[in-house]
Amino acid sequence: MPTTIAAENLSKAFSGAPLFSGLSFSASRGLVAVAGKNGSGKTTLLKILAGLARPTAGRVRVETDPSGSTSPSARRLAVGWAGPDLQLYGALTALENLAFFRRAAGRPARGEELVARLRDVGLAEGAVHRRVEEFSTGMKQRLRVAFAVLFDPAVLILDEPMVGLDVEGRETVDRVVAAARERGPVLLASNDERDFVRPDQRLDLSPAGARA
Amino acid sequence: MSALAAAWVVCAKDATEELRRKVAIVAVFFFAATAVTLVSFAMVGALALPPADRPPLEAALLWIILFFAAATGLPRAFVAEEEAGTGLALRKTIPAAVVLAGKTLFNFLLFLAMAVITIPGFLILLDWKAGSPAGVAATMLAGGYGLAVVSTFLSALVARAGQRNVLFVLIAFPLLLPLLQAAIAATIEATAGGFPATALRVLVAYDGAATCGAYMLASVAWED
Numbered sequence: 001m002p003t004t005i006a007a008e009n010l011s012k013a014f015s016g017a018p019l020f021s022g023l024s025f026s027a028s029r030g031l032v033a034v035a036g037k038n039g040s041g042k043t044t045l046l047k048i049l050a051g052l053a054r055p056t057a058g059r060v061r062v063e064t065d066p067s068g069s070t071s072p073s074a075r076r077l078a079v080g081w082a083g084p085d086l087q088l089y090g091a092l093t094a095l096e097n098l099a100f101f102r103r104a105a106g107r108p109a110r111g112e113e114l115v116a117r118l119r120d121v122g123l124a125e126g127a128v129h130r131r132v133e134e135f136s137t138g139m140k141q142r143l144r145v146a147f148a149v150l151f152d153p154a155v156l157i158l159d160e161p162m163v164g165l166d167v168e169g170r171e172t173v174d175r176v177v178a179a180a181r182e183r184g185p186v187l188l189a190s191n192d193e194r195d196f197v198r199p200d201q202r203l204d205l206s207p208a209g210a211r212a
Numbered sequence: 213m214s215a216l217a218a219a220w221v222v223c224a225k226d227a228t229e230e231l232r233r234k235v236a237i238v239a240v241f242f243f244a245a246t247a248v249t250l251v252s253f254a255m256v257g258a259l260a261l262p263p264a265d266r267p268p269l270e271a272a273l274l275w276i277i278l279f280f281a282a283a284t285g286l287p288r289a290f291v292a293e294e295e296a297g298t299g300l301a302l303r304k305t306i307p308a309a310v311v312l313a314g315k316t317l318f319n320f321l322l323f324l325a326m327a328v329i330t331i332p333g334f335l336i337l338l339d340w341k342a343g344s345p346a347g348v349a350a351t352m353l354a355g356g357y358g359l360a361v362v363s364t365f366l367s368a369l370v371a372r373a374g375q376r377n378v379l380f381v382l383i384a385f386p387l388l389l390p391l392l393q394a395a396i397a398a399t400i401e402a403t404a405g406g407f408p409a410t411a412l413r414v415l416v417a418y419d420g421a422a423t424c425g426a427y428m429l430a431s432v433a434w435e436d
Contacts, residue, residue: 052300053436073307081304087297089225091232104221104306104314147301 003154027185030200050081080153090133222314236285252337271399343405355395
């Protein structure tokens with residue numbers, strides 16, 4: 001059964017001022033483009049979908065098994081997320097960061113496999129054992145993408161994943177998205193329309209209200 | 213993998229970070245060493261007190277030093293995650309109760325390391341006589357654990373607040389007062405040579421209640 005992520009009548013308001021309201025959509029596979037101007041609520045919406053923020057109203061369903069029930073811990077790892085707010089541990093190396101999150105989540109953390117994951121996002125051998133605080137903006141962005149797919153999530157949520165990346169980095173993210181959208185839904189938010197490669201669905205967030 | 217093993221992974225990560233950055237360790241140990249030294253200068257006159265009158269003064273001073281030294285480092289547990297922006301990654305992958313357990317364990321070890329530095333300083337510089345070393349050790353374990361679990365929980369609670377340092381002190385004072393009272397009472401008795409069974413029972417009960425409360429409220433305090 002493919003994993004489904006669905007939003008039902010989602011609303012979010014800050015201090016009473018609505019950011020978006022009545023947003024509903026459902027996705028089981030393919031790319032969902034999340035578009036909208038600055039301040040339209042893209043980042044907040046993706047955090048709600050990732051389980052990192054609560055909506056003011058409505059709910060998010062992530063169904064990964066046929067019974068339709070997904071435990072909180074299964075959902076935590078079933079949805080991969082990376083956004084501009086995400087920071088990894090500067091005092092640890094890239095490899096130590098990934099190993100820490102794998103181990104703390106109760107998953108095996110084999111060195112070769114994690115090095116391969118870092119290589120997949122374009123972090124060369126030398127960068128693997130360097131502390132993250134020494135990384136450039138682009139390298140940190142690649143590491144964020146590696147974090148998002150660390151648990152091979154059924155649902156992938158990427159917020160502005162191309163920021164700070166060179167051409168090669170953008171191609172790397174395109175490859176990650178292409179592979180993930182074959183397995184399940186990928187939600188990608190961006191201010192740049194070029195980041196949406198043949199989207200299957202589109203969510204437009206505008207001050208007038210969200211349109212799916 | 214059990215939750216305890218996952219908590220140990222979080223604790224080991226905090227220890228690795230701390231050993232590389234040395235933010236909390238330096239602050240805690242510098243405060244403890246300075247406080248013990250200053251107290252030893254100020255206590256020159258008190259050394260002439262009859263031995264029977266000294267335990268309350270020594271016990272109170274010891275716990276004042278331990279508490280304030282701990283207060284410089286223990287609240288950083290969750291606050292440091294928010295300041296560094298790493299809290300989101302933690303919340304995304306690890307249950308709040310596991311993070312709380314791991315950070316409590318790290319803070320407890322930090323407290324014990326601090327006690328290992330402070331107590332010999334007290335013994336040497338203040339000519340302190342720990343009449344019942346086992347009683348003092350048990351008090352340090354029970355009191356230190358309570359201090360660690362409450363400080364860690366409060367750190368999670370205030371981590372995303374604006375005036376987090378002020379808020380921490382305001383909430384910590386009433387919550388930790390019973391613990392400090394029991395710890396001081398236990399230390400007085402242990403200094404005088406007895407085993408502080410009653411005060412330790414109070415400390416253990418406090419630790420149990422604090423642990424239950426902290427774990428029941430962990431996700432409320434740490435997650436959105």
